[in-house]
Amino acid sequence: MPYQSNAQLPESVTNVLPKHAQDIYRATFNNAFDEYQSAADRQDGDDRETTAHKVAWSAVKKRYQKGDDGQWHAKE
Secondary structure (H helix, E strand, O other): OOOOOHHHOOHHHHOOOOHHHHHHHHHHHHHHHHHOOOHHHOOOOOOHHHHHHHHHHHHHHHHEEEOOOOOEEEOO
16 A cells, blocks of 8 residues: 555654655655565565565665664765
8 A cells, every 4th residue: 555645654664764764765665566566576475565665664774774872864
């Protein structure tokens, strides 16, 4: 299920990521949800939604990292 706004994202995302990282997550999730419709395109036998969440977290981790303070910060 694609997300129309950041407010619809799971609490595990909205409670920890800054707004820009949430934007990245939402856009990537929505794209991956569309891209991996076919089970043949997914790895590990994951369902479509699980795959999209994994891809979205991967995209966030390319631009953000969790700091020693437990918060997510943009990479420099």
